[in-house]
Amino acid sequence: MSDASVRTARTDDLPAVGEVQAQVWRRALADVVEPETLQAFEAAEFEQAWRSSLAAPPSPVHRLLVATELDTIVGFVAVGPVMRDGAHEGEAEILAGGVHPDHRGKGHGSRLLNAAMDTLAANDRSYVRVRIMERDTPLVRFLATAGFVVSGGYADRIVTSAGDTVREIELHTDSSAPLEEQAHDHEH
Known part of the structure; x- marks a missing residue:
């Protein structure tokens, strides 16, 4: 058995997922x-939201995956189809995710991203988007290395009173298109 892996989340994982997200x-x-x-x-608030989501997923494509190190949950990623008017059948998004700060730099993020992409591909979802804070340059670089390109879309979120x-x-990636084509199609 491996020391680190990714698997589908179970209800007994949710307190740890809540703690990681917090x-x-x-x-x-x-x-x-x-x-x-x-x-x-608060971990308990995030746990409750995940508990509701697992009890009644918005679609059959929605998944919550967890990264483990030995028996400890150290990261998570949630994926699902794009569920808005005008979305194409093959579109999906990474809804949330992260690796606990104490467990970064050990490959958990890469394993989570690969598992998320494999899960979406198994559900015929090749175009995947994600929204992240622009100021999180390590995450921007990580996703760029994984084949994601900046799409030009953005939102300014009010975060203080x-x-x-x-x-x-x-950022997005399209596993059905060559990487060069993706970058060319979305340069501004």
């Missing part, structure tokens, strides 16, 4: 949001 969000937003907002990132914003950028 730690990931606290680290990512520590210098952006107000202290009371950081305190609201004073109206401060964080820009989220959209």
